[in-house]
Amino acid sequence: MEILLMKTRIVVDSAASLYALDGVDFACVPLKIITDHEEYHDDGTLDAVGMATTLRTYKGKTSTSCPNVGDWLAAYEGADEVYAITITGTLSGSCNAAQLAAEEYQQENPGKRVFVLDSLSTGPEQVLLAEHLRDELAAGKEFDTICEEMLRYHKHTHLLFSLESLANLARNGRVKPAVAAVARMLGIRVQNARRAWRIGAHRAGAQGARIHQRQSEHLPLRQPCRCRAPEAHDRGRL
Secondary structure (H helix, E strand, O other), X not given: OOOOOOOEEEEEEHHHOOXXXXXOOEEEEOOEEEOOOOEEEOOOOOOHHHHHXXXXXXXXXXXXXXXXXXXXXXXXXXXXXXEEEEOOOOOOOHHHHHHHHHHHHHHHOOOOEEEEEEOOOOOHHHHHHHHHHHHHXXXXXXXXXXXXXXHHHHOOEEEEEEXXXXXXXXXXXXXXXXXXXXXXXXXXXXXXXXXXXXXXOOXXXXXXEEEEEEEOOOOOOOOXXXXXXXXXXXOOOX
């Protein structure tokens, strides 16, 4: 009797700054940083130092572009079970694109399953989630069980961050240039924490942020996140 092994894969967007993950089938879909003169693909080969140096002296506008549905579909391709972790949906369309791709992938491939977890965060918190997910897969747990565990674990991960400069936020219109100038002159650094259900700052690298991670059982719990595994969470939609 032939035994068919399920092919599982973890997929993240590049807001996680995680381009490889040992011990598991893994893919990373890149975000883009766009200026009037150049388009930077955050695919693991990007010269982040060179980009940051260019952006410090760049006087024009900058923008970002999230992975599209096609990018997510390409990352899902060939897997029987996919677990996707995205940057917070309140700042990026990456999560929505991943969810739309999940719908299309499952419609075109009956029997295959996709779980999309909105990290409600970015950077190191996505890494924590991906690493925990890898451990759950290594333990041989079932798809629905893993989805439930990821929702539980997600309630106890949090992100602390400090913005060294508001310059890029000012260039793309998210803060007033005068505010960024005053913060620079006074040496003010914006510090915040991702709590409850969203954060309000861009990922490290794109905004010169220094991001730190912390897990704590004592911090307030957020509301349940959005996902794409209705068997594990009845609020999900497929």
